[in-house]
Amino acid sequence: MDNVIMNNLDYPILSWTVLLPVFGSLLLLFMQNARAVRWTALIFTLLTFAISLPLLTQFDKGTHLMQFVEKHEWIPSWGINYIIGIDGISILFVFLTTILSILCVLVSWNSINTRVREFHIAILAMEAAMVGVFVSLDFFLFYLFWEAMLIPMFLLIGVWGGANKLYASIKFFLYTLVGSVLMLVGIVVLYFAGGKTLDILTLSTLSLPMGLQFWLFLAFFAAFAVKVPMFPVHTWLPDAHTEAPTAGSVILAGVLIKMGAYGFLRFSMPMLPDATRLFIPVLMVLSVVAIIYGALVCFAQKDFKRLIAYSSVSHMGFVTLGLFAMNTQGVEGGILQMINHGIITGAMFLMIGMIYERTHTRVISEYGGFAKIVPWYAGLFCILTFASVGLPGTNGFVGEFLIIFGAFKAKQIIGVLSALGIILGAGYMLRLYQDIFFQDAAPDFEKKGKHPVWDLDMREVLTLAPLLLLVFWIGFYPNTFLSYMHASVEHLISRVNYTAYAGQENLIAKYIMEIF
């Protein structure tokens, strides 16, 4: 293992980050009291976060190599090992996951009252699986976590969801499963093509034949595109988001849909560089379509949560656009935008959950004048609105600007069209903000009305505070986060641009002609 940096801390930091939530959920099995369950879950998520903090401080930003690597033999006869480690691409996601998990527990404090214990077990299991996906360096391990994620999420939607929860949860499950199964086929093929190894780092240095890369790319694309979700396979997202409980939506928006983009970065690009370059034009077009399409659909939404869900489609379009622009600014912007989207949309779903607890409605037209009724809420939501719109000084701007810059550099027309998405974004977000917060208060929600609506309390402000802090932190000083990525992104780009088929684009074209 000379191409990685082994964990040099005196404890296995990554394993602990993965396992602590598991221990927590096991502990919860033996608890009955809802209050105790909540506190235990909170303590375990906090602990996990605290444990993962040294990752940020001890991380060596100067190298693209995997760090904090732990390796143990697992099933040696099949070449399966327990290898975990992180690099500049995954570190921020681990951080995002651990922080959002805390907030998920906090936001469910009052809103979840049925099956409290099971709910928190699901949240903790989810956290472990998500961290696991980001740190796995072995395909088997990765796939294990990838699928393990599905179950708690399925339960979160299906058990604690809204009115149409069964439809949404099954749709979510089937959609992602279809993708994952194709990915499994891809993994098996890679296992044999790559000399019977499942080591991700080894596989990332192969140069496979073009034909194989082509099909493998499609197989992986199926899994990742569904997860992102990219344009034609996005319809599970609005349903899942709308029906999921707040914590579920936050996890879904904050971390789960980042997995797809992460998959592109970690697998598709370094393992199948030639196929990636071949598909880039298609993928960029799909991304732009997603940006504009998602934004346009938002104009027609009548449901608060559904609108934000569709806006995720648009924002994730930006992310994939940045990634496939395949230059430093685009990729770094894409990764940063993933973090941003996790923060902004995560916080928005938190806030939607909070207001839903008070009003019990998500229909936009039933709101109105809330700036007067809940001024603090309005103020905080305003910050998020403008972060989502991409106003300079908030994190949304840095990400979107870098992405558009990268896209423009790669292909002008794409950059121009994606910038149009920002105009549309301002349109639907401001419309939403106006409908919810401006004009006269809806009579039902006046203070003396039948549903008294009260402003945010301390717990809720504390829940939102870290995310709002991050909004401005990334907005004003993004280098804290960008500096982690530089080395890894440079390495990734050089890997994709390296090829065994340099200057033989017509060969590739010929191959495709042969397929059809």
Next chain:
Amino acid sequence: MIKYTLIPLLPLIAFVINILFGRNYIRDKAHWVAIPAIVGSLLLAISAFFDVAGGNVININVYDWIVSGDFNVSAGLMIDQLTAIMLLVVTICGTLIFIYSVGYMHGDEGYYRFFAYLCLFIFSMLVLVMGNNFLVMYFGWEAVGLCSYFLIGFWFNKKSAGDAGKKAFIVNRFGDFGFGLGVILIFLTFGTLDFVGVFGQAGSFAGQTINFLGWEVDLVTLICLLLFCGAVGKSAQLPLHVWLPDAMEGPTPVSALIHAATMVTAGVFMVARCNPLFIESPIAMNTVAIVGGVTAIFAATIALVQNDIKRVIAYSTVSQLGYMFLALGVGAFSAGVFHLYTHAFFKALLFLASGSVIHALHNEQDMRNMGGLKKYMPITYAVFIIGTLSITGIFPFAGFFSKDEILWRAFLAGDMGKFLWLLGTIAALLTSFYSWRLIFMTFHGDFRGTSEQEHHLHESPKVITVPLMILAVGAVAAGWVGIPPLFMEHGDKIGEFLAPVLGHPSGHGTHAQEWFVVGISSLVAVLGGIVAYVMYVKKTDIAGKIASAFKPVHALLYNKYYVDELYDTTLIQPVMKASDKVILGFIDKTIIEGIVNGIPNVIGVFSRKLRTIQTGVFGSYGLAMTVGALCIIGYLFFQR
């Protein structure tokens, strides 16, 4: 260094304090936080003005903002002569309007919020003018738009206010779309976004072409036009002018500060700032000039027939901004900035004075319900007259010098310039007419409002009138720093001061020509006033007769050339319809969902057929199992 950083930072701190503690603790004492902050900024700005007056330029990089690969932009401040002028304009107008707001907004339940937003606006505007690279400028550019959104929609329980704020923000986004692309293109061309670096290389890229979306276009022209898109949006030029009149939904001090004196002039400032780029591209320069000239006339004609007092002034602002762009477009950058500077005083004065009127009439804005106010509000009347004299360009008021400079420079700029000069002069005639019309309708004749309003008529308190008087002094005297050589050798102090940044305008004419220009413009200014006097004081029935005689024209002007309606039918409605019916209804719900749900449905049909096999009777399962075993046996037997 900390001194210069503090200039924008003080208002920011005031904003944070007010927004966090205003609601529960500070409440109606918010101005005690805001005013010291802006006065502090004003003092620091004056100090900075003297620092750069000697000719040196302050350029500080505070920290690295965004670093990604070769893309490296710092958050930095630059104060040169142009910035110094802008700093003074912003902080002086800001201070006066803050003081005015104490009186005007007294008792409003969002008092603290108002001052918080104003502080944020001042911060943003200062960042905009002080940025040392395009991205920091873009930051300020967007942030002032945000504040504008907040302040236009300040009374958010009015639907029109919310709509207007949203409209302003989104229309500006269209402009910023171009601006943002321009910034990206600048970086890709010059490899840097620093003003110093970009402008230093501007000459070397002149004449280069680039393939943009399939067209071969001149690189610098493209950059300039993209940047100009931003200016068109922010400064409400054709065709993105539609937001500014609606923005009058905001409180009057906001209209004065943001939508007259400072923010809307950001576009002018930006083009002036980028003059080394624009100079390299004649096409871009001509575009700027023509857009400015046409807007000047276009907006002035609309202003002729409007009845809302603030809208008249708003269209007048659009028209005056057109003047400034006209000046920039003919290469007279310092003249444009000079007009920006004088315009800040007299237009802020006009707005605040109209605010005083509105305040006295309890939020009545329709001039048809005013009249005869001069005996009730003598001070307001007086300052209104001063402002009007200034805007119409009567010697020796401030507007005279700046407007005259622009027309003179246009006159000198070739054949195209003559045409532009003609546009400018006609616009001056119209300006004079509608300005006096406003005065006569508001202050002369008999009061046409309700008797209850008449009963409450009174002059505004001192906290309102004192800033008005100070601004009136400015509206008279601000132009004396730019006296043309015709009247006084070396009288053009401001031109000389700005020369290191903006250069000297080219073109020389004879004294006779200059006297001609001055004479014509003064003549039309007086003429417009006389016509207005005749129509609205002497023979008040003429106005109605003319209106009915030219009914289509009047309707066209009254409805602002139907531009809003045009956008509504060609842009907004199609987008809404498309999103609802086509995209969501058809593509999303029918095609994609159809496929997604169709596959399970097909499977469902099969499985419903198939599940009848599942009788649940274990006898039949046993039978099936045996048959299966038999098949295996048979297979093994016959295979051998």
Next chain:
Amino acid sequence: MVPLSWYIILSAVLFCIGVFGFLARRNMIVMFISIELMLNAVNISLVAFSHYLQQVTGQILVFFVITVAAAEAAIGLAILIAYYKNNPTVKADDASLMKG
């Protein structure tokens, strides 16, 4: 001497009678008995092989089969009783709650 194949054929015939009983009868008790019949048929062939091949493993297997048969009968009949309590019939084709 009796050839081995006679035993095997006997075993096969008995087994198939058991199969028939299991498949055709309606009464669950008789179906159980048919299963026992099949087990016995197999046992016969096991013992026969054991004898002819001079191996003892066949007998051991029969021993285990008897054990399992006992267990199966006990559990199966217990299930039958439990079923009967809820649903007083032993007709196999009435037990169709698992119908898809």
Next chain:
Amino acid sequence: MTLVQGFFIYFAVAMTVLALLVVTRKSPMHSVLWMLAFFFHTAGLYLFLNAEFLAAAQIIVYAGAIMVLFIFVIMLLNLKKEETERKLQKHWVAGLVVSLVLMAAMVKILSGITVLPPLGEYSIQFVQLQGNLMTIGKVLYTQYLLPFEIASVVLLVAIIGAVVLAKKRIL
């Protein structure tokens, strides 16, 4: 035809007839009783094959325990009404055909068995020398110790399972 063959033929015919009687009687009680006779015949056949221990176990376990259990259950359930109704399932013809085909296939295949593996060490003389019980016991408690223990666990499970299932209230 030797005497041995004659006995075998008797057993074969008798067992076939008994088996047919078992599956064709309408009353389950009759089936069980015919089954009992069938078990005795089986035990006899075991004796022919030098499996004395198994013959004993067959009678004790099958005839003595299992069949008694069946009889208990039949009496417990008191199945009078059942007997009057249809005896066979709807698809009994299919069952008949399938089992006949199966029988044909098996007979066809099994009658062709010619090649046998090499003979083992437990010849008749060897077993007789040591005693049948001793032989089985030695193998069972050494080579097959683990399966033997597992068999005991299976029985234990069956005991507990039967008790649980037959309780008044299920679960």
